[in-house]
Amino acid sequence: MRPSTAPTLRQQRLGAELRKLREQAGLTATGAAQLLGLNQARVSNIELGRYAVSADRVRAFARSYDCADEGLVEALCAMTGGRTRGWWEQHREHLPAALVDLAELEHHAVSVRVCLVIHIPALLQTVDHARALFQEVAPPLLPYEVEHRLSHRIKRQGVLYGDTPLPYTALIHEAALRMGFGGPDIARAQLRHLADMSERDNIAMHVIPFGGGFPGTGQSVDYLAGPVPQLDTVQLDTHHGCEFLDARAQLAKYASVLDRMQEAALSAAASRDLIHRLAKQI
Template sequence: MVLRREPTARQVRLGVELRRLREAAGLTAREAAALLGTGRVQMSHIESGLTGVSEERLRRLASHYACTDKEFIDALVAMATDRTRGWWEEYRGLLPTQFLDLSELDHHGSFRQEVAILFVPGLLQTEDYARAVFSSRVPELTSEERESRIRHRMARRVVIEGPSPTPYEVVIHEAALRIRVSDRTTSQAQVARILELSEADHITVRVIPFDLDGFARASSTMTYVGGPVPKLDTVVRDAPHGSVFIDTEAQLNAYRTRFHRVQAVSLEPERSRDFIHKLAREL
């Protein structure tokens, strides 16, 4: 079987979950491979996402691993048999694969929760705001690289503005609303867009004002994307070299707790809209 040159984050995640099941069952890669009538190298390729696995083989492995979580197994089968080629594929070769992986995660997510401290989240950004953000990158992007990133970011908005929008809850610090990434006009248009989107039934916007107590222990940017089952949730963190996907059970539990803490100290949605309206008049 031809190996994938660059497996997607979703393909890698499937392999990781199969490896976790194997290790929980106390089997070596060689022993698991024998169950499929193949070799250890082929098993390594499956668990690293370099090659796929059929539904029959996946269910056989799950049975030998004594995994009885039917919903989880069915979700893994859906990942293994998915042949979706989404809109983001047109950017393959134009953008780093992390951009495509993020779009694929958007597409398959069951819900999305986000905390933003210094910048307005990408899904809420206007084109001018996004252009200002990408124009400030170091090292500097070429005009072609910058415009490709802007078009991709605008296309990503389908996840909350398309025909089947994903439930989205975002907590935004006052700093992100006030910082002028460009000029006054851009900031005013950006705040107006957030207010407009906050009226949608599937979008909840909360604000953390500067003078709100109890925020210090939960003050980090994060994105939490729900999977088909909680075990397949994913946290996305931005790093200097790009987005980092986090998916271990302990880390997921920690970030769930972190989001709930931020949510608990933020303003309620109605008060948040009032706050943003007031802020908009000050810009």
């Protein structure tokens, strides 16, 4: 099998977790290859996400590395095989790879917690609101690029619906509710959509009101929980694109930041009341 020249973030993460298990066992790539009956290049390519690996192979790696964490091993086995041909793959030629990888992460997450200060969370945006945002991107997007990004964003929202909707916690600053992107009609419709979405059983929406400080004001944070804590991922939205973090210390830091942000927020009921009041004021 030829190695993949462009492994997805999910494939890279599987390889990275296998590398962590090897390093925790005190083995070099060469030593692991000898235990597994492989050559060193194959082990290195698997750890880089360049080779697809079977669930049986992952279990063999885990045995060789004396990993007794069955939950982690089974979660890694669920990540095996070739590239998942989800709906997001049709956008890979038209969008930055990080946006496509984010959609795949959301698809496989067991829950998501997100906080934004200026923007409404992507999964809670209306079509018109999202289009207004994309039209403000610098440098400007071409019309067909706007439509590609819009189609991708709306399809991402599918994780919030269906028979097993994704548990989703949104921490939204009052500033984001008052920005008014797209003009009064679009802003009013966006707020009403937020209020409607806050009624869904799988969505917990909390507004952080004006009047107090809290950590994390300078960036948006998405915390995507994996099937086991070791596979959690943090996504930061920056001007140069998406940044993904998975080191244990980073995960702990951002989980703590989100906890403190939620402590600064209103209750779900008070947040919904505020959204309704703001919609009437527009």
